[in-house]
Amino acid sequence: MQDAKIPVPPIGLTARYPDVGTGPVPTDAYHEPAIFEKEMEAIFKRSWYMIGRVDQIPEPGDYFVYEMPTFRQSLLVCRDRDGEVNVFHNVCPHRGNVVEHRPSGRCRGLFMCGFHGWSFDLKGNLANVRDGEGFFDLDKSRLALKPAPMGIWEGFIFVAPVDEPAQTLEQYLGQQGRDLAGYPWSECTQSYQFETEIACNWKLAVDSPAEVYHIPILHPNSAAPTMMASGNPFGRLLDVTLLGPHRTNSHYSVQAEPRPVQKLAYTHAAAAQNVVNDALEYEMPPGLNRTRDRNWTVDLVMFFPGLAFTTSAGMYTAHQVWPLAANRCLYQQRVFVRRARNAAERFGQENTMVEFRDVVMEDLSTLERIQRALDSGQIKHFHYHDHELALRHNHKVVCDIIAAWERECAGQPADSAVPEWPTHP
């Protein structure tokens, strides 16, 4: 099955992007609280964040609550009678309690605050005030639930964490977003979601899967057999494409002999797997497998700062890193698979999730150890391999945006070195 003639992917990715440089990278931005505070203003508040999918709320009245980390905002997402998806701050304008305290469900038409019973319809209008005659000139039309800036891309619901977003969702997603339209995102209707709080800087968690130089060493028995087999002993990438603040890694793979339980899943439940034996039922969008290599397996599509999709032909995952402090973040992972066409395929879904989860546990193992070396001053520079280009780019984007923001604060022209990232003139 393995073809000895498969060429080793070459060195030379970084040379395609001379602005990114090749020198050692200082590590201050990975642990300095003062830099984290600048990132909050210059980056996080100007970004957009994925909080779920429209298919979580298929029917009018369906809702879910999302507790958005970093900004500590409780958001209420619902579908109204017109079929529109609305996102409100989940805060009762009377006294600030949450309007909906359950994580998800179906609302009959009114959300009622569990504190004093004010209620709101699916469009957020204040519908009822208990014992309203006791209030003083209450203008109900001005006491609706406050909408959060939101947008939908390929079925994903995004919000901005500030009232007046620095850029539109389309601007934020940029070329990389446009290049991914048409992938069958909504076919993977079944999902798992898990999270963990990690004592590390958000960039370490973002960078963790963003290079595969580590694959043969950190994942010797799990991912390595497919990603480094045959002609690719170092597990090199097929391609890295940098697009504004975003970037995509294309991963090489060959079909290795599966382990016994994996083989059961491939044989009986392939539809739920990332292995697709059948012809694709859709046209591969330009943003996936950009080199159209036949040894392609999956792209890591990274939207700066903290969202990334691992996107293969048949299924995908989405992870998000939510910054909490200079050396703390929340890591959220969602695994999306196609529906099981019979009960045996349910096994394939579970196999996919467990394998992926355990590989992620391997990835995450290094993060708190690295952070300790950073916080204690034991490492002052990182030294990046050609195929660790995505990490070098991440650092450069952060530094360039902060530099532009500092010029902006000083009243100087704030031309950013990062195309597609907003500045305030």
Added chain:
Amino acid sequence: MASTPLPAGFETLQAFTAHWVLPDAAARMQQRQNTDMQEIRDFYNALTPMGDKALAYLAQFQLGELPEDAENLLKLMLSLAEIAPAVEWYDSREVANGYPVTRIRFLRQISDTAAQR
């Protein structure tokens, strides 16, 4: 009649139902961490050779329409998915030199048995 029945032909797996028929993925993850490696290997060695037969049997059914015995068989197979890396990758219930899986929280899971659309 066993309180956790299995379909005819799968009687040899009966002894494993008490420990490995569990409510959901989070419970299975916990159970792997709470079970010693020899017990995990015994379960793997008993179930893996019957995997083809079990999945062929389960493929006759739609989720949401599973008889109780088939549901129990599916849940055994889902536990096999959970423990397989312990045997095939790590020779350890934990991810070798890994981040502790006990630090993750599930926020959403796929139902083991409900119909999917």
